[in-house]
Amino acid sequence: MTITRRTILKTGAAAAALPLLGSRAFAQGEPLKIGFIYVGTINDNGYNYAHNQGRLYVEEQLGDAVETTYVENVPEGPDCERVLRELAQQGNKLIFATSFGFGDSVIKVAQQFPDVKFEHATGYQKAENVGLYNARFYEGRAVCGTIAGHLSKTGKLAYIGSFPIPEVVMGINALALSARRINPDITVKPVYISTWNDPAKEADAARALIDQGVDVIAQHTDGPAALQVAQERGIIGGFGQGADMSAFAPETQLTAIIDNWGPHYLASAQAVIDGTWVAGDTWEGLKENVVEMGPYNEKIPAEVVADAEKVRTGQIDGSFHIFTGPIKDNTGAERVAAGVTMTDAELLSMDWYVEGVEQPA
């Protein structure tokens, strides 16, 4: 490590006139250095935790062939740009930026380091050396919605989110569509709490929803706060988000949507080592195991599990797509004609709610 540092320092002194660039060449036979940046802490037991598990998976699979580094709690904006440059200068040849808000910085830094490959999660700006990757979480939501549709007694579901971004809107709609296939009277109540990380507020939002008759809660925030309230109040259930959270709510977690980034990270790392990496645009789901379902809670009746499995396997073999018309929005207007499936681009910019979703504040 000291040698590496010195080398960089020397190059730095030599290139003082142009202090921006100065990445080390990637020599053959050396391990591939891979950098990861996370917007939150790896201990969030949710989104960032899952990405870090993916990093560990790559290390485990490729052993000495790779050397990984991560930086956590990176704010979006200039701080992110600096960290990306830092990672590139440290000789990382493949860098994963795991939050949407890192997009602008990735594009800027990628221009400065054309020989470094970047991959940006959940974004939309591509470049020669910037690939995109994302996961079809909505497929998991469709499985959850199927279970909720069967089990809910009050017919009221809720969805706690941070902010109304397309990813969240898509999840709400997938939940509503799949639940209403089972029980057309079901309504979904989205609640946005306008903060990313305030577990106490999340828990209070869950309390407010349960007090008003909601008996199945889904959440799109990191961490198990809402699920724990569901357990405490003994409602029918909720779903783990990002990771299996059954430890927090053994009786209440019906199933979980598990982010499994490992296979994607492994494939990208291998491609860089093999010299076959090209800037891709992948959006993988249940089929590729990038999205996985947690164990079904034993209290769910067998026929409900069977129905949920049908939705899961249908999405894997391509026979079922939750966003296939006819789909009406919550004002009653038809948005998707019968038999038509929404395109990825339409899904990724979704900003309207399907029938049965109450318009949120």
Place this chain on the structure above:
Amino acid sequence: MQFRLEKRQEPSQLMVYATPVAAVLLTMIVGAIIFSLIGYDGIGAVREIFLTPLTNSYKWQDLGIKAAPLIIIGVGLSIAYRANVWNIGAEGQYVMGGLAGTWVALATYGMTGPWILPLMILAGVVGGALYAAIPAFFKVRLNVNEILTSLMLTYASVQLIYYLIRAPWKDPMGMGFPQTRLFSEAARLPTVIPGTIVHLGVPIAILVAFVAWFIMSRSVFGYQMKVVGAAPHAARYGGFSESKTIWLAMLVSGGLAGLAGILEVAGPFQRMVPGFPTNYGFTAIIVAFLGRLNPLGVIFAGVVMAITFVGGEVAQTTIGLPNAATGIFQAMVLFFLLAGDILVRYRLRRVSSIPASGAA
């Protein structure tokens, strides 16, 4: 053996410069020991956090752009605090400055002309100053404590960003994500050193500090601020209006926070995003005090804070030091710096076992 603190006749000039150096050295030694004891590479951590940002020339530009907003806000706050006006809502004024400038940038989207950027900067200063005018108004008219109002307004301002970028200002091409569009070329802050990311905000920060220093030490305004803060009764007697001082202190500190806000939007961000507020306004409070409420001291303090931020990330990438450990290092250096202040005003005297007659 006992020690006693004894007040100096005058603040020690030697200590003014020696204590910060000693504080940083102490942090390095104590930090290295503590972190080695709990199982981290303590010496590596110290090297990466405190030395690499200084020895690695790539990092200088990072220090510059990280320190610039801290310095600009810190200078404003140091003026306000001199006058005993406790504006702790600089974060909110920074946000409002950024939003006001963004509004100009969006309204002039697609236009060109050298007037756009100055107009944005003006809007930023005015936006920050107007937001600070709310606590000032309530303080002057109703004697409502400015600590509460300025702090609460900060939280409200963050929600205003969220609202604006989700609804009226949302980028039509942004795939539904909550952010404004990228500013057009004329609305972006130019870089001042070719080949680097050092933008115009860095020289502006230095300039602001020097101008503020000159004004505070040479002008009636500066005198008024200091007198009202140090001796309100004497100030009233001398004909300085307390209300006017509160207004000036709030508007100047708010305006400068707004300036930092718009420079940050137009420089590194180039659009308004949800991640825009990054605690510069709160960190700058520490910077102001660390700089002993002296605009030139604020430059030093801003750079020290920037080193700990930048170095903390280096330590994460090179030796895998967790982000949380950086916070502890940062707190430690602040604790030592603040503790060192006492040696500027006092000296340590060894006390002989027999008390001198008429002691204390």
Place this chain on the structure above:
Amino acid sequence: MDITIAIFITLVGAATPILIAALGELVVEKAGVLNLGVEGMMLVGAIAGFAAQFYTGNPYLALLAGAFAGAATSMIFGFLTLSLSANQTATGLALTIFGTGFSALAGAPFSARPIELMRPLFPAELATHPMWRVLFGYSAPVYFSFFMVFAIWYFLKKTRAGLILRAVGENDLSAHSIGYSVKGVRYAAVMFGGAMAGIAGACFPLLLTPQWAERMTAGRGWIAVALVVFASWKPFRLLAGAYLFGLVMTMELYAKAGGGPLSIIPSELWAALPYLATIVVLVLISLRRDASTNAPACLGKPFLPSN
């Protein structure tokens, strides 16, 4: 009726930690010391409380651990500002940075570990009817917070020790010349404030959401500081302030969850409302009365007796 009771019960949960932390800060400030490190001390209390509950399963020990950890953290502040007369504002902010970092480092092994919530103080039979739940449905810290409102009011108003504490905050030099130990009183006050902040922090994993999450107090410590000002340093007004803030925060969630006409208000405005409401109410109070802020005269100023 039932929903009103439900709202009230959630409100009590939201207001309790803020109230406890703010009561501690009130005593500190009454002694003339401004400790802006409440958020940091709360976080240290939260992780200490979590860890104690995790290992012992005894929530009272957990509260005690929170109190102890908060008090210990406050002593860093105490030593710097009282013994070394360092600047209080900056030291308080640095303490928050420290508490955030320390709790995150200490808490890393506890992620993904659940704990038991603290049970209500009274037996469940007492709280079967919703009306009785309003009175008997809470766990100990809630009753503690109410008790402390009264106790601190009594202490400050009616006891000799309280008089001394106020004297130290109003005029440290005369208190010193009469022979009171200004530093001693202030150390005690700071330690008390730290212990209260620690208990308030421990309430997060014990009462609200039984997990450890980095920065889980999410700014409530700052609200506590602001509410002391709101309350003009009066305990009963602090109670009102904490419940007003908690009410608006809780109403936000119930309105969003309930839908209906209130959905027209944008989500972000709802989220900003508790802060704006606090300002508005304070301004209204100030309109009606002779403007006297009642701030302790020595607040935030170092004690520098000329030897």
